[in-house]
Amino acid sequence: xTEQFNDQISAFxxxxxxDEESAFLLRRFERDADARSRAAxxxxxxxxxxxxxVGSDPEILRRRIAAALTGxxxxxxxxxxxxxxxxxxxxxxxxxxxATVAVAAIVGLRAVNFARVGAPGGAATLxxxxxxxxxxxxxxxxxxxxxxxxxxxAPAVRLTNYVMHHSExxxxxxxxxVHSNVVGAGELLPPVETVPAKRETAGE
Amino acid sequence: MGSTDKRLTEPVARQPxxxxxxxxxxxxxxxxxxxxxxxxxVIKYQHKILKLIMRYVRDSSEAMDVAQEAFLKAYRAAxxxxxDSAFYTWLYRIAINTAKNHLVAAGRRPAHYNLDxxxxxxxxxxxxxxxxxxxxxxAQSEEIREAINRAIRxxxxxxxxxxxxxxxxxxxxxxxxxxMECPVGTVRSxxxxxxxxxxxxxxxxx
Numbered sequence: 001x002t003e004q005f006n007d008q009i010s011a012f013x014x015x016x017x018x019d020e021e022s023a024f025l026l027r028r029f030e031r032d033a034d035a036r037s038r039a040a041x042x043x044x045x046x047x048x049x050x051x052x053x054v055g056s057d058p059e060i061l062r063r064r065i066a067a068a069l070t071g072x073x074x075x076x077x078x079x080x081x082x083x084x085x086x087x088x089x090x091x092x093x094x095x096x097x098x099a100t101v102a103v104a105a106i107v108g109l110r111a112v113n114f115a116r117v118g119a120p121g122g123a124a125t126l127x128x129x130x131x132x133x134x135x136x137x138x139x140x141x142x143x144x145x146x147x148x149x150x151x152x153x154a155p156a157v158r159l160t161n162y163v164m165h166h167s168e169x170x171x172x173x174x175x176x177x178v179h180s181n182v183v184g185a186g187e188l189l190p191p192v193e194t195v196p197a198k199r200e201t202a203g204e
Numbered sequence: 205m206g207s208t209d210k211r212l213t214e215p216v217a218r219q220p221x222x223x224x225x226x227x228x229x230x231x232x233x234x235x236x237x238x239x240x241x242x243x244x245x246v247i248k249y250q251h252k253i254l255k256l257i258m259r260y261v262r263d264s265s266e267a268m269d270v271a272q273e274a275f276l277k278a279y280r281a282a283x284x285x286x287x288d289s290a291f292y293t294w295l296y297r298i299a300i301n302t303a304k305n306h307l308v309a310a311g312r313r314p315a316h317y318n319l320d321x322x323x324x325x326x327x328x329x330x331x332x333x334x335x336x337x338x339x340x341x342x343a344q345s346e347e348i349r350e351a352i353n354r355a356i357r358x359x360x361x362x363x364x365x366x367x368x369x370x371x372x373x374x375x376x377x378x379x380x381x382x383x384m385e386c387p388v389g390t391v392r393s394x395x396x397x398x399x400x401x402x403x404x405x406x407x408x409x410x
Contacts (some may be wrong), residue, residue, distance in 0.1 A: 013248060014370060015226035016377045022229060030240040038248050038403070041410065044373040045402050047251030048352045054254040054264060056344035058410065061250045061268065062243055065275050069239055180398040 009035060013042050036062075227291035234282045242279055247293060250275075253299045260303035264341075274302040348409050355405040359398055366394035367402075 009024050011017040017025065029035050037059065044058040223332045227248075233241035254271050278298050285294060356364055362384070369380045378394075381388045 006400065007392070007396045010399050011377075011392050012226070014377065014395070016392060019229070022226060026233065026241060026244070029244060030238075036243065036247065039244065041403055041406065042399050043247055044253065044348075045352060045367075045399055045406070047255075048349050049356070049368070049371045050251075052251040052255040053345055053349060054251065054258065054267070056348055056410070059247075061254070061271055062246045062276070064268075064272050065246050065279075066239070066243060068272065068276055069242070069279065088401075109369075133366070182207055 005035070006038060009039050010042055013039055211345075228287055231282060231285055231287075231291050234279065235285070235305075242282075245291070245295075246275055249295060253295065256296065258297055258302045260300075260307060270306045271299070273306070273380075274299040277302060277375075330369050343408070348406055351405045351409060352402055355402040359401060362400070363394050363398040366391055367398035370395050 002017060005028075008017055008021055012025050025035075029039070040058040040062065044053070045052045226277050227245065230241045234245070250271065253274060254267060257270050257274070258264065258267045261270055274295070278295050281298070285291065356367070359367070365384060366380060369375045369383060370377075375383070377388045377391045380391045384391065
């Protein structure tokens with residue numbers, strides 16, 4: 001835009017532009033978004049000096065009204081995108097991290113138990129190429145075919161039941177109030193079969 | 205001195221200098237269906253109308269909604285505007301009525317307090333209304349305000365005087381020319397150059 005044109009915009013917003021020039025400028029405003037933006041910034045300067053400034057976008061109200069008049073959504077702002085309000089995502093991220101850690105802990109615990117007790121087929125199965133594996137019926141992961149002499153990490157039954165039924169990741173259908181096991185209701189729950197701890201039987 | 209009458213003193217519309225002919229031309233184009241002409245009217249008066257509405261509606265985003273509604277009402281009523289009063293006066297009344305209706309619809313009474321802006325304490329009340337904006341918006345508004353003030357301070361004296369007489373005092377070019385004892389064309393040029401200098405400071409912030 002030329003300096004002369006900008007000078008006309010400046011005079012126009014002060015209503016000091018002669019009628020002939022105003023008519024030409026109005027036609028230019030219809031198709032020139034930059035001209036409208038410049039006019040909006042010039043009026044913003046005056047608003048700031050008079051302490052009338054509300055918000056930092058000189059065209060937000062104009063865009064909303066234009067959209068309402070045409071029945072369309074406001075065009076995307078050309079300003080730099082506002083920073084993401086991370087404070088709204090922090091709780092979600094926190095829950096996600098906690099859930100990931102919990103799942104990893106549970107999976108890891110089971111993997112340790114599985115590895116120490118002995119997987120069906122043993123290490124050969126784990127090391128065999130995927131293509132070479134023959135389909136086998138899925139083994140029970142709580143009743144191993146082979147029992148090793150290695151010490152087993154086997155949480156107590158009641159503790160396991162408690163975690164299964166009261167943790168925040170437990171199924172809502174099975175979740176019980178916290179006090180249920182205090183009054184012995186845990187005995188009524190279907191026990192989770194685990195490998196009997198070797199230490200419990202050793203020395204007997 | 206202090207009046208016991210706590211009713212809201214409705215602000216009186218101060219018609220901006222020299223705005224009659226231009227606004228009339230614009231509203232006539234609006235009556236012929238020219239939406240871009242209404243765009244320009246919004247650009248011209250959005251800040252004044254927003255600040256007016258925020259005397260009734262404290263929340264800035266709510267005030268934005270009410271201002272939008274006021275302008276849309278003005279657009280729909282444009283065919284009935286006869287030019288008996290200045291366009292800004294007409295728009296001003298629509299904005300006040302829209303704000304009051306909004307408060308009534310929301311079950312809130314319009315605030316009743318003395319808005320004598322000569323009283324410094326009352327000026328602070330108006331300032332507090334602005335502080336309800338988001339922290340990011342406030343920070344950006346403040347940054348823009350500071351940039352403008354800095355640019356004003358750095359202007360040559362004749363440019364600074366011209367733009368302040370225009371924006372703060374609301375004087376016409378003719379009045380400024382008489383005050384500064386220079387031609388009207390010189391006043392126009394000085395105001396334009398002042399705006400250009402300020403615009404260079406704030407454009408990167410927008």
